[in-house]
Amino acid sequence: MQKEELNPIDLAQRFGEGQYYWINTFGCQMNEHDSEVIAAQVESLGYQPACALEEANLVIINTCAVRKKPEDKVSSMLGKLDLLKKEKDELIIAVGGCMTQQEDLALYIKKRFNQVDLVFGTHALPRLPDLLKQARRQKETIVDITEDYSGSEPLPIKRVTAYHAWLPIIYGCNNYCSYCVVPFVRGRERSRKFDDIIAEATGLAHQGYREITLLGQNVNSYGHDLPGKPDFASLLAKLNQVNGLARIRFMTAHPKDSTLDLIQTVARGEKICEHFHLPVQSGSNKILSKMNRRYNREQYLDLVHTIKDRIPEVSITSDIIVGFPGEEDDDFTATLELVKQARFDSIFAFIYSSRRGTRAEKLPDNTTYQEKEKRLQKLNKIQQQISLSENEKLVNKTMEVLVEGNSKSNPELQTGRLRNNKLVHFPGSDSLTGKLIAVQIKEARTWNLFGESEGEPF
Ligand code: SAH
Ligand code: SF4
Secondary structure, X not given: OOHHHOOHHHHHHOOOOOOEEEXXXXXXXXXXXXXXXXXXXXXXXXXXXXXXXXXXXXXXXXEOOOOHHHHHHHHHHHHHHHHHHHXXXXXXXXXXXXXXXXXXXXXXXXXXXXXXXXXXXXXXXXXXXXXXHHHHHXXXXXXXXXXXXXXXXXXXXXXXXXXXXXXXXXXXXXXXXXXXXXXXXXXXXXXXXXXXHHHHHHHHHHOOOOEEEEEOOOHHHOOOOOOOOOOHHHHHHHHOOOOOOOEEEEEOOOHHHOOHHHHHHHHHOOOEOOEEEOOOEOXXXXXXXXXXXXXXXXXXXXXXXXXHHHOOOOEEEEEEEEOOOOOOHHHHHHHHHHHHHHOOOEEEEEEOOOOOXXXXXXXXXXXXXXXXXXXXXXXXXXXXXXXXXXXXXXXOOEEEEEEEEEOOOOOOEEEEXXXXXXXXXXXXXXXXXXOEEEEEEEEEOOOOEEEEEEOOOO
């Protein structure tokens, strides 16, 4: 809308006109998506994206609470923003996301960093424009961490790319793994309506998007709270029929709910990418039970083998926590053995981080941090060898790549993703971004692949 067309009321709403915003996002894909919603909200107020933090009149930090490390990063960033605000009095600082959804942390931030103007939780996105308006007028820090699920959609979204879109299908989590803060900060499971998801995917395909990633803490829980209880496999099968889309991804699938029906749907759906992110967390049955994961190592390995049998060229990635309270040497050895048997394409491994309010917080933990670090290194070393040898299997193959743009480490190269989610770098022109092309894999490394493009885009 042109500024000239706005009436005085609209103009008052667009108090960000001529000003710039900067969003710093920590954490998972759901947070990345929330930041796209935040961007659309602040642009509706007239703000434009800043090229650098220092240029911004509005800084929003979207926080993560899953481990202590990202929380520490937020604290250090708020310290730096304190200095910036001293130079720039009109700067508005807002902190939102999973960390601030916890009342004690929201109040701590308000008290400790009094230059912060607004503290908002994960449920406050629909109210963000009004909250910012209040924050601008009021000297006192505004806090909104109400657990209000209503009116959360449809909210406008400013997507980061024009070829890939995040598409949340279920919010929240009911699983209560004993180490995890997510159910406390994201609330109970709420599935989006089946038809709304199909309509959004269809709209994206019309706009030229080639790839969508369906998001949920446990996508397999999709639909249990909806009339008629549509399940995740049926949603995937329906999305596979959306014309124009080339790739459908999903994350995360909880192993306990990954059914044969789901595996068959992935195997059959030509658009559904051959990749499962299947967090195992531990290879020890004793620890899995203490984690409340509700599967054992034998069931997990059966699942991995079924997936590999039914879906040729599938990649399986995982998350692992080392040093969970009570993890002894033989438990950790069981994790290493599982990793060798599962032969994951890659893993994210983390040292256990105690989270307030979780059941595991109360468990006795006698292992030193130093020992946990050693375990992490050992695990990563073994996995790196496996990743490299799995990647080497792809050398000389010609594979479909969705091009994402210039490589971050070498701007001479383009970067793209295979259907199995592996990254490939190759020489090519900037105009390929967002296109599907064929690339022959020439070299495998631990974290990525190198190749040469073959011919024109599909
Ligand atoms: N919903 C997803 C995971 C969300 S959190 C799932 O169930 O798989 C992402 C990952 O962070 C988890 O898989 C786990 O490996 C890790 N994580 C979660 N809580 C943690 C904690 N307290 N300490 C260390 N790692 C943790
Ligand atoms: Fe956390 Fe478990 Fe829910 Fe994943 S399934 S978000 S690990 S409680």
